[in-house]
Amino acid sequence: MAEIYLNDIAHGRSGDKGDTSNVCVYARKPAYYKIIEREVTPEALHAHFGDMVKGEIIRYDLPSLGGFNFVMKHALGGGATMSLRLDSLGKSMGSAVMRMKVHVTEEELAEITA
């Protein structure tokens, strides 16, 4: 097994609705979909963020688009209006998700680095 950044195999964008952050995560190549599906579970994402995301994380799978939508509740320190964070709208939550480390097999790694 090897460790890579999710950023190596995925792209996406973050948005906000009040204190809820959504991040869509798409496979950079169709073959990477199954790696994301296996590795980026709501539990794994919660472990990645710790108490930065205080509420539930829900994953919606979108195989026809080759991606996933993650909805993270109470994730923005109160949301745009109330958050004391510099990034009160969570514009950088997308890249924060991409910073997650994921495990891949040697064969998968060979494909990714090819």
Add this chain to the structure above:
Amino acid sequence: MKKIAIGGGQGFWGDSPDAALHMLRHADIQYMACDYLAELTMSIMAKQQLKDPGKGFAPDFVTRILKDGGKEAWEKKIRILTNAGGMNITGCVEAIRQWAESAGMKGYKIGYVTGDSIKEKIPQLLKEGWTFPNFDYDGDFNEIVDKIYNCNAYIGHEKIKECLNQGADVVITGRAADSALFLAPFAHEFGWAEDDWDNLARGIMAGHLLECGGQGAGGNYMYDWRSVPRMDELGFPIAEITEDTFEITKAPDCGGVICEQSCKEQFLYEVLDPANYMTPDVNVDISQATITQVGPDRVRIGNVRGKKRPDDLKLCVGYHKGWKTVSMLSFAWPDAYEKAQYCADVIMKKMARRGMKADDVHISYIGVNSLHLNVADMSEESLKNLNECVLRIAVFSEDKSECAKIIPEISPLQLNGPPGASFFGGRAHVQEVMALWPTYVPRDALDIQAHILEV
């Protein structure tokens, strides 16, 4: 086959007018819609209007879009829709009337939709037993009722369409749902019924892909931002719809990119459950949707489905929550982060001695962890040779005077703190903190009306 093209002209209040003006001059479009309203914008406008009754809308729509491109649009029969009316729809209409009159545009028809603001109906609704439950948090609406700035329902496309049916050249709304501005022209042109859910859903998703302007055409593009051509002349997206097809493209001779990845990033932007994307007009299902490149800077969207619209309307209530102060101080190598941390400790000890009663304090370090917080790389390796670091301390209190206590305590640290502290940007100010109470209201609580004013 009939094809209707709509351009997205603005992504928010404060957006650049360049792409909108380029589109009006060079693209083959029949409509352009300009979105000005984010979640908090209505509260900001309400606050402005309290100070000056003539304010409360986005004057940029008149001064930066219509003034430079409105007459040409009218001559080319490109009709423009916008929610720039904000909290003061009639004020916005009057500004447009004055502009059109001075531009000699006799016969210019201004359509506008009123009735989304229901602040004055709150007491009656409470009396009737409506509780305004909060989507996100527990809480009693009665506790904020005296602190409300604005209370606006997200309204749908019906009355906007009625303005178009009556021949409006420009249509102004308040808190219409962003995507409703884009759905209305399609529904008007193709005669879609108000329960034609699949078609309404297509129109909504066209709006969704356009309502953030450049973000739908290579702006904020994570997939491959370096590859975006001419970002300084970024074009905004255009949606083309026929009875059978739904495509996204952009104007000729501008920067930006329209491809599968750029559209996919915007497609789920601020969407929660993709099988139930709620709008006032239709419950949209994009859980099986497809996005396919069909030409240069041209993608086709497929399999967008619609279900019956919700019975209630989403309500955006903005209210006064408290106050905050944000202070900053910068440090350079060596040990920039360590000095900034030490300085934070000094400031907080002083504030404890001053008896500052903050309800919340957030300390972060710009250049280190102010954006990624918990997931930033805090390894010794990444911190030891840091060139510079900015300490940022944000304080929230319901009591304005508590927030003010920290303001004079920052600049003295240049002489009294760790070496090299540099104070910049002037003294901080106490800022008001407004909050949103996300809730809903029955449709029949609203009296939404379409109007036409001819210049």
